[in-house]
Structure formats: structure tokens, C-alpha cells
Amino acid sequence: MTQTNTPVPQGSPADRARWRRYLADERAEAVVYRELAARRTGEEREILLALAAAEGRHEAHWLTLLGGDESGVPRADLRTRMLGWFARRFGSIFVLALAQQAEGRSPYGSDPDATPAMAADERIHGEVVRGLAARGRRSLAGTFRAAVFGANDGLVSNLALVLGIGATGVPASVVLFTGIAGLLAGALSMGAGEYVSVRSQRELLEASAPDPTAREALIDLDIDANELALVYRARGMEDAEAQEQAAKLVARVQAAGALSGAPTDALGVGADDDEAIGTGLAAAISSFLFFASGALIPVLPWIFGMSGLSATILAAVLVSIALLATGATVGVLSGAPPMRRALRQLAIGLGAAAVTYVLGLAFGTTIG
Structure with missing residues (x-):
């Protein structure tokens, strides 16, 4: 069988x-x-x-x-x-x-x-x-950070601004122009601040990076007595490892008889963070555009002629949806639970807006 x-x-x-x-x-x-x-x-x-x-x-x-x-x-x-x-x-x-x-x-x-x-x-x-x-x-960290923070700041700050002003009882036109002024001022401030921040980070990195012209001295170093190991120790290597790295590099360069034996980053230790930081101009433009787009959302009800409590409620709903979206996006990209990040973003944003709204009501009552 x-x-x-x-x-x-x-x-x-x-x-x-x-x-x-x-x-x-x-x-x-x-x-x-x-x-x-x-x-x-x-x-x-x-x-x-x-x-x-x-x-x-x-x-x-x-x-x-x-x-x-x-x-x-x-x-x-x-x-x-x-x-x-x-x-x-x-x-x-x-x-x-x-x-x-x-x-x-x-x-x-x-x-x-x-x-x-x-x-x-x-x-x-x-x-x-x-x-x-x-x-x-790593490749999108700098620009993405500016974009998300810009959109979130625009949403929260301008919602707080228009709700606080609207709660005082001023005409709808005042709320509208206040929101537009907040949009422009905030976007320009965010763009300029982000540019300065990223440029400053790059300048600090450049100041700490090895001097490329120092490689020219490698060919003339005494193979038995030199201070090259001190360079590696100053950048974080242990003594024994630094001595070994220095000896190998000097021997290789002298054996080659030319600088072609030394890599471009021969005197450097560690990864280059330029890619993670991004460029100042890209971060500034990204921050400006995303702040402006975020700040526009809470002004939309007044742009379309609404006023009073209905405009306030619609602005809060629109911003809530946008905050949930930005929070979830950050959660996905960071590998964290997106819903938790979304709810956190929502709570912070609406909390800040609620405070300014209550203050606006108080000021409106006092003035009235």
C-alpha cells in the first residue's frame, strides 16, 4: 500500500x-x-x-x-x-x-x-x-519638524486669537482682520525664526567639524611620535583605540606617499547631522507655508460671513479635525500609537483656545 x-x-x-x-x-x-x-x-x-x-x-x-x-x-x-x-x-x-x-x-x-x-x-x-x-x-526630519510645528502653531495660536477676540463681543469684521493679521505676523515670525534656528545649528556643527586643510599635515607626521591620537581622543575615542586609529592612518598615508590615502573625514568621528537638520531656507519656507495654512483654518467661518457663536463653534470643530490629523501623522512617523498622539494634540490645542476664550468673555463683560 x-x-x-x-x-x-x-x-x-x-x-x-x-x-x-x-x-x-x-x-x-x-x-x-x-x-x-x-x-x-x-x-x-x-x-x-x-x-x-x-x-x-x-x-x-x-x-x-x-x-x-x-x-x-x-x-x-x-x-x-x-x-x-x-x-x-x-x-x-x-x-x-x-x-x-x-x-x-x-x-x-x-x-x-x-x-x-x-x-x-x-x-x-x-x-x-x-x-x-x-x-x-532622517532625510525629512528638519523640514518635517518645521512643517508640523508650523501647522500646529498656526492652528492653536490663531484659534486662540480669534476666539479670545470674538468673545469680547467685537464686530465680526474685527475678528476677521485680527485673524488675518495673526496669520501674517505668525507666519513671517515662524519662517524667520526657523531660518535663524537651522542656520545657527549648521554653523555650530561647522565650527565643530574637522578642518579639511588639516589633512595636508598627515603626509609629514612622524610615524612614531605625533599628536594625531589626541585628535581622536578629543572627539570621544578611548586612548587605546585612538592610538590604533592614528597609527593606521599615518602608516597608510605615508605608504601611499600622497594625500589620496586619507579619506575626506579622516580626522572626524561620528555621523554628520546636516541631513537631519535640513536647510535653513527649506525649513523657513516650510514653516511659513504650514503656519499660514494652519492659521487660515480658524478664520474660515468669518471669511465666509459667519459670526457669533456659530462661527466660534465651527472654527473649533475645523481646528479639532486638523489637530487630530497632525497628531496622528506625527504618531505614525514616530512609530508611536497615532490615536494617542492625536488626542494629546487635540487636548493641548483646545485647552489653550479655551483659556483665551474665557479671558475674552471676562474682558468683554468688564468692558460692557
């Missing part, structure tokens, strides 16, 4: 239902990584394809427990399907940040049917995706 090697289904109906969900999610996550890999080249592409292959191993585990029976496999959960949709259309830092969160929510650590290796894989996958996302976060 011929024997077959077909796996036998295991587990209770509840177990098999859970395994089918895991199977669907693993397949969907593998698709996400392949979609992201299709938009990248080189090392990042290889890393993403390796992650997809690892999800395939997990898929095979659940399929084995199911005895190879793929009937009744549901659709992946909504979060994973949305992640795949974003990956197909954007393939950006947002998708990597969401994937990082998804890996962190893996249930394998507490599931008795998942192997310890699978649980460990998911934790390591989270760190891999975190590393890939960090590259994108």
Missing part, C-alpha cells in the same frame, strides 16, 4: 480559525514587503525581499498545522490590507512606520502554537523595519 505524506489537520475549530487568520496576515505582510521592495534598489530592496521570505516561512508553519487546507482562509485584517494599499501607491516612510507598528503588535509571543523562533523573528523584523524607517525619518 502506498503511503502519502499529506499533513493531517490539527487543533480544534477555534484553533484552526486562528491559524487561518495568521496565515492570511502573513501572506498580506509578505505582499507589503514585496511591494516596497519593487520601489527600491540595492541594499534596501534586498532587505525587504528577505523580510518577505521570512514571512513566507511563518506562512508555511500555519499551513502545515492546517494540514495544507487553505479553504476558509479569510482576508487579512483591515490594518494589513490598508498597509498593502499604501505600499502599492506610495512606498514611502509612512508605510515603513506603519509596518514597524504592525511588527510590534505580533501575537506570537503569547500564542502557544507559534514557535519561539517565530516570535523572535517578529521582534527582529520590527528592528529591521525601524532601521529602514530611520533612514527616511
Whole structure:
């Protein structure tokens, strides 16, 4: 009699239902990584394809427990399907940040049917995706920071301004022109301040960076007695490591007989932060535009002719929606729970506006 090697289904109906969900999610996550890999080249592409292959191993585990029976496999959960949709259309830092969160929510650590290796894989996958996302976060950190802070400041400060002025009982036209004045003044102030801030940061970094002309002295250093190790020690290296680094560099330069043997950053230690800071002009423009766009939202009811309590309520609602959106965006990009960040942003913004509104009511009553 011929024997077959077909796996036998295991587990209770509840177990098999859970395994089918895991199977669907693993397949969907593998698709996400392949979609992201299709938009990248080189090392990042290889890393993403390796992650997809690892999800395939997990898929095979659940399929084995199911005895190879793929009937009744549901659709992946909504979060994973949305992640795949974003990956197909954007393939950006947002998708990597969401994937990082998804890996962190893996249930394998507490599931008795998942192997310890699978649980460990998911934790390591989270760190891999975190590393890939960090590259994108680093490239947009300076400009994105200015944009988000600019929009948030515009929303909160101008809402507080128009609510505080409106609560005093002044005509709607006064509230409108006050809001427009606050928009222009705040946007110009934010843009100028951001430019000065970023330029100052860059100037501080440049002052601390190694002098490129100092490389010219390397060819003439005494290989047995020189102070090059002190440069590395001054920049944070331990004595033994500094001595070893200095000896290797001097020997290499002298063996080459020319400066071509020394790398451009030969006297430097540590990563360059210029990319994370961004440029002063980009940060200033970004801050100006986003502050202005944020500050425009609370003025919209008065622009369209509304006044009184109805305008106040609509302005608060519009700003609340925008605060939730900016807070959630920051949460996604930082790898934190977006809803928590969104609610925090909302509470801070509306809290500040409420204080100025109450003060406006008090001043209006006093004046009246």
C-alpha cells in the first residue's frame, strides 16, 4: 500500500480559525514587503525581499498545522490590507512606520502554537523595519519638524486669537482682520525664526567639524611620535583605540606617499547631522507655508460671513479635525500609537483656545 505524506489537520475549530487568520496576515505582510521592495534598489530592496521570505516561512508553519487546507482562509485584517494599499501607491516612510507598528503588535509571543523562533523573528523584523524607517525619518526630519510645528502653531495660536477676540463681543469684521493679521505676523515670525534656528545649528556643527586643510599635515607626521591620537581622543575615542586609529592612518598615508590615502573625514568621528537638520531656507519656507495654512483654518467661518457663536463653534470643530490629523501623522512617523498622539494634540490645542476664550468673555463683560 502506498503511503502519502499529506499533513493531517490539527487543533480544534477555534484553533484552526486562528491559524487561518495568521496565515492570511502573513501572506498580506509578505505582499507589503514585496511591494516596497519593487520601489527600491540595492541594499534596501534586498532587505525587504528577505523580510518577505521570512514571512513566507511563518506562512508555511500555519499551513502545515492546517494540514495544507487553505479553504476558509479569510482576508487579512483591515490594518494589513490598508498597509498593502499604501505600499502599492506610495512606498514611502509612512508605510515603513506603519509596518514597524504592525511588527510590534505580533501575537506570537503569547500564542502557544507559534514557535519561539517565530516570535523572535517578529521582534527582529520590527528592528529591521525601524532601521529602514530611520533612514527616511532622517532625510525629512528638519523640514518635517518645521512643517508640523508650523501647522500646529498656526492652528492653536490663531484659534486662540480669534476666539479670545470674538468673545469680547467685537464686530465680526474685527475678528476677521485680527485673524488675518495673526496669520501674517505668525507666519513671517515662524519662517524667520526657523531660518535663524537651522542656520545657527549648521554653523555650530561647522565650527565643530574637522578642518579639511588639516589633512595636508598627515603626509609629514612622524610615524612614531605625533599628536594625531589626541585628535581622536578629543572627539570621544578611548586612548587605546585612538592610538590604533592614528597609527593606521599615518602608516597608510605615508605608504601611499600622497594625500589620496586619507579619506575626506579622516580626522572626524561620528555621523554628520546636516541631513537631519535640513536647510535653513527649506525649513523657513516650510514653516511659513504650514503656519499660514494652519492659521487660515480658524478664520474660515468669518471669511465666509459667519459670526457669533456659530462661527466660534465651527472654527473649533475645523481646528479639532486638523489637530487630530497632525497628531496622528506625527504618531505614525514616530512609530508611536497615532490615536494617542492625536488626542494629546487635540487636548493641548483646545485647552489653550479655551483659556483665551474665557479671558475674552471676562474682558468683554468688564468692558460692557
